[in-house]
Amino acid sequence: MADVSFIGLGAMGFALADTAAKSGRETVVWNRTRGKALPLVERNATIASSPAEAISASPLVVVCVSDYETSNALLGTNDCVSALKGRVLVQLSSGSPRLARAALESSKQAGISYLDGEIAAYTDQIGRADAQILIAGDEEAYSTAESLLKTLAPQTRYLGADPAKSSALNLAILSGSVGLIAGIINGAAICEAAGISPLEFGRDLPQLVMADVDSIAESMEKIENGGLEITDAPIEGWAAIIDLMIQFAEENGYSADVSKFIRQFFGQAANQGFGSHDVGALIHVLRPGKD
Numbered sequence: 001m002a003d004v005s006f007i008g009l010g011a012m013g014f015a016l017a018d019t020a021a022k023s024g025r026e027t028v029v030w031n032r033t034r035g036k037a038l039p040l041v042e043r044n045a046t047i048a049s050s051p052a053e054a055i056s057a058s059p060l061v062v063v064c065v066s067d068y069e070t071s072n073a074l075l076g077t078n079d080c081v082s083a084l085k086g087r088v089l090v091q092l093s094s095g096s097p098r099l100a101r102a103a104l105e106s107s108k109q110a111g112i113s114y115l116d117g118e119i120a121a122y123t124d125q126i127g128r129a130d131a132q133i134l135i136a137g138d139e140e141a142y143s144t145a146e147s148l149l150k151t152l153a154p155q156t157r158y159l160g161a162d163p164a165k166s167s168a169l170n171l172a173i174l175s176g177s178v179g180l181i182a183g184i185i186n187g188a189a190i191c192e193a194a195g196i197s198p199l200e201f202g203r204d205l206p207q208l209v210m211a212d213v214d215s216i217a218e219s220m221e222k223i224e225n226g227g228l229e230i231t232d233a234p235i236e237g238w239a240a241i242i243d244l245m246i247q248f249a250e251e252n253g254y255s256a257d258v259s260k261f262i263r264q265f266f267g268q269a270a271n272q273g274f275g276s277h278d279v280g281a282l283i284h285v286l287r288p289g290k291d
């Protein structure tokens, strides 16, 4: 028996399999386009001739293809389902919480131990100290897969038995990323309107943004443990700053849409009585049952 089999050798699957093989693990790989597997032969990996053959070769099977639809089509054949029985399947293709729960359910019925993960890293981070995989599902399966996962991504975090948690946490992190992107591009528009070079704006941005990221991380603690009414930077103060952004956009003829959207969010919290609270209190606007 080999140590691990990888199904899917796109940009990410290849980085995973390459790192596993480099770590000295006996590795079996399968990819639809066989040519992508060839460089791994130099690392002593074995190329399987079908997904079922790859699965049969190892107790631990990692799948990383475009999406769940592709993965379900590949692994849902009778050959694959019967080969997977009694093995640990680690799903690392991106998906949604609903798809992760459905995959756990069908795996359970087929006698497959299932883990669902999201790779919170770029391909060149795989195997590096800062790489992270968010993983959830069967606890016993995690103890089988833990050593491999921590070789691939040393910051791997196990989130418990509910397989939906890895994709949900990944969505939460990406929500932070898209918010940051929208806000920073809005800042670039302010700079353009004022004749400031985007390079000037970008120069100290990482440090400046980190200060806000540290502060919002403290708000998470207040959401969890209380204390949202204590702050030096209340929601109403931020709302006044956003008003200045809207005014500046309107005076300079560029779109105020991003600022107006954020202003509405902060305004709703103020209308609900949280104007003097920490920005963590914005969560009241989003909770189920709120307008």
Ligand code: NAP
Binding pocket: 008, 009, 010, 011, 012, 013, 014, 031, 032, 033, 034, 036, 064, 065, 066, 067, 070, 074, 092, 093, 094, 095, 119, 120, 121, 122, 123
């Ligand atoms: P990719 O380079 O586009 O590779 C896609 C993989 O899926 C290839 O192995 C491809 O096979 C396979 N595939 C697609 N359709 C198929 C089909 N109908 N039958 C069989 N195999 C099929 O994508 P990737 O970057 O490796 O991403 C894989 C997963 O990792 C995605 O879910 C992605 O969201 C996630 N991810 C990627 C990154 C990243 O930085 N790349 C970061 C985090 C998460 P062929 O080689 O034969 O086309």
